[in-house]
Amino acid sequence: MSDKDYYQVLGVERNSTEADIKKAYRKLAIKFHPDKNPGDSESEEKFKEISAAFEILKDPDKRRKYDQYGHDAFRGGPSGGQGVDPFDLFRDAFGGGSGGGNSGFGSIFEDFFGGGNSASANEGTRGSDLRVSVDISLEQAAKGVEKEIKYQHHATCKECTGSGATSGSGKSMCSTCGGIGQVASNQGFISIRRTCPACRGSGVTIENPCQACRGDGRIKSPDKVKVNIPPGVSDGNRLCSRGRGDAGSMGGPAGDLYVDVRIKEHPKFDRDDDDLFHDLLIPFTLATLGGVAQVPTLEGKVSLKIPGGTQANKTFRIKDKGMPNLRSPSRKGDLYARIIIHVPQKLTKLQREKLVDFAKASGEEDLQADEGFLEKAKRLFD
Template sequence: MDKRDYYEVLGVSKTATVDEIKRAYRKLARQNHPDVNKNDPNAAEKFKELTEAYQVLSDPDKRARYDQFGHQATSGNGGMGGFSGAENPFGDFSGFGDIFDMFFGGRTARGPQRGEDLEYELVIDFEDAAFGVEEEIQVPRTETCDNCGGTGAKPGTETRRCTACNGSGEQQNVVNTPFGRMVNRRPCPVCHGRGVIIEQLCRECAGQGRKRVRRAIHIKVPPGVDNGTRLRMPGAGETSPSGGQPGDLHIVIRVRPHEVFERDGTNVYVDVPLTFVQAALGDEIEVPTLDGKVKLRIPEGTQNGTSFRLRGKGIPKLGSQTQRGDEHVRVHVITPTGLSERGKELLRELGRELGESPSEQTRTFVDRMKSFLGNS
């Protein structure tokens, strides 16, 4: 069967960069590796084809000859298409460590590992989100056992080296494949990766060397946080089981709704009721703000839904010492109800004074609607 075009095999264009070729190979190799895709009988051939294409296209000289002469430039064991001698990518996987790390979980990561990150949801009040707050929280996490110092052994007792793994804490499984010898490492099942055998277990941690505790952590929430804001506390996460750096603690902020204020970014909104008389004649009213009550002048003839802006009375901008949003006061004119006959008569008199009457207003509205519907 004729060989497929190498660019087609990797799914890249002929102008692809070396990085694009490498990314494409990594993705396809992960999908088609024989040890990963065991249900596909053709996985080995596909993987071999991918690797052959990558070997050629990732090398500038080989790629140039391939672009000029095609597969003829790659034929023969002594040519650039052969996988013999020093160029054999399968003997000890030289040059392919990053690919096989993906399949077997990182064979070179043998030093102390970083602890896992933790996430904590902190619920705070609206005002605390605006101006900041300090809180003490209880975070459950795993820490080194203070009784045994992390050894897992009862204090004062000794441990002995595990003979199953010779103290390394891991065992190797060598598998011969059509592509060469593959080495898979796993924690020793006898000593569970410790490298030593514990004769008497620590009572505090049951031989684990680590135990679950609730640690009090002081949190300083800055002004201006909002729902979903994430705060990171470096080193406050899980401790490392192998002596590495601890993970981080991520605080996710949740803000309780306020009974009066609504928030949009750094701006706040508040609805204030006005009587018919206040809206018509104007008035000076008190309105709530995050800083306390302030006076607001309502001009004569204010309409329902009018919004007034109070500059600098909103939410502080996160990370800024001076910038702050505005407060928007939306007025709602309350229509009087339960009027006495005297009140009704006064309103009728006001209507006559303004040159209005209910019947004229109704006719005018009906005429406008008819005109609109007739033109649509």
Template sequence: MPEDYYRTLGVPKNAEGSEIKAAYRKLAMKFHPDRNSGNKDAEQKFKEINEAYEVLSDGKKRGLYDQYGHAGVQGGASGGAPNFDFGDAFGDIFENFFGGSGARGGRGRRRRGVDLKYDLEVSLEDAYSGTSVPIPYQRMEQCAACSGTGAKPGSKLKTCPTCRGSGQVQLSQGFFSLAQTCSHCGGEGHIIEAPCQDCRGGGRVRGKAKVTVRIPPGVQEGTTLRVPGAGESAGRGSPNGDLYVQIHMKHHPRFTRSEDDLVFVRTINFPEAALGCALQVAALDKETVSIKIPSGVQHGAVFRLRGKGMPRLNLRGHGDLLVKIQIEVPQALTPRQKELLEELAKSMEANAEKDPGFFKKLFGE
């Protein structure tokens, strides 16, 4: 006499359908033959939980079982597929056994080549205007001698005797069947009897490649550009991976960058700061811009030139050019210069008493 179905799944007789399904999924994972190869007890247990779930997951069969026991469902739990959603009940089982591919695999799931990364240094001028850069690199490429098949030119591929060319084998357990990639041919569906001498049967050889990458205006440190199909080959006619080009910005002698803004530090002397002046700044677009510095400007003051910064990547418009003022204090003075500044200090005595720090710094006293 078979064991009580509720006891088999470890659930109470008043269990909800969701509880029954959860218990079944847990036990199916534990006792699946793929996880217990050669274990007859586990195989038997797996059949028992399939039989129990077939009955208890069906409302009509469960009612008959609750009323009449095993006699009420004789012939009803014969291993046929119960009426439930396989994708829902076995989703995580498929993912664990087949890498998230469900029952699809073998020749239906083509391998893809490995992605590659390339680090590229770009000048600020090129990042501003955009450019195209040829990139030479090495990668695994499809073997030209065998066209990626891995077989010696002129030889034939032998149909895999295990999967008969399908690339898959069927595993039948209880009331359901799963398709698994054939381990004999690796899902290819054929066997190489005479390997290609150039690639030794792998379908790939190391070679040199060159691609021209378009650098769009506005790229910055860390920007990554994708070149589809420029990665490594997987051989056997499978698609190549991609090439990812990561941008690194070269140091610039005049400008520093803050996202889409450019920062330019301009040094002026004390008279220019006190009296005001006009500055000429050459922007990255090669246009010379005039800035009026007001009298009394303070050290560290910033003047914003709108739209004179970097282009916004994949957007309209530009950032701003920020001109930061740095006031230079002379380290050495001629006697005449010192005399004139001392006269200035006396005329500004009231202000100097309030804030003498500037003149102490200026004269070193």
């Protein structure tokens, strides 16, 4: 850091009031804030200077020391009062939200300058979104279910409450980037900014990093979350649990947890949107004579009237026995029962006689002609 006179840096008199100093700082901070001057390393430098100056002059104690000893009062060591965090300062000076992740100067700048997406230090880095999947049954999909999901994520370190520093340990401005969180390198006419490698974009250096999280402020740990899976959910639907992904670093907001719903195959039902399909196996006699069949549904069996002479593949619609609609669960799909006719593979002697009689009565001459062959074949295998 330069040793420029702090009063000069802020353009105020040595006997200025606190209010004057704050006013001067605010004016300059807006002018030179890196967000307003992307890629301009001179402005960055200036911003650092005014931050450093304001940090000292806004505090009556520090100001007194500075007046007495000059820059020497603040040299070296964590106790030297070098806890300059330009962006915290900036937030303070503008009455921005404290510690609330993205509630800081980004939004202030949006207010002042009409937006613009800027990645900056000390806004913190948003935690990663995570994805997990949960398997449920079709019955659970129909009724809705609360599921507890166990997963791993980077959670805020409890030891240091996310600060990354052991308690009592201060933070100082990162000397590599001067608290900006980014470093610029000039290549010809182009100035390229990249995340500061020393502080990983936070703009601060932690003097005594927390042992538990090694200064990251986050620890990989197991967690669980309850998700309410709504009735009518479909395979592949994705639910979002806000803020349950990885914790943000340096006060950044947490990521989200996405939960992919997977519905296990059901032995009895196929699904198409809200409708269910079931292959209903009935004896050929029932198909021929007519009667009543029992059809399984997700809520027990229902009786289905089978008219005499029902053909294979005939499909019956059973109203409102499908899945609830995801958007309006009181509305339900239908259940379609497709007839599969069961042809017996083994007959008793009596059954055979009756069926032969039936065939004769039906005048099925061809079938009678084949009877001799069938009888012989049967003897061969008996």
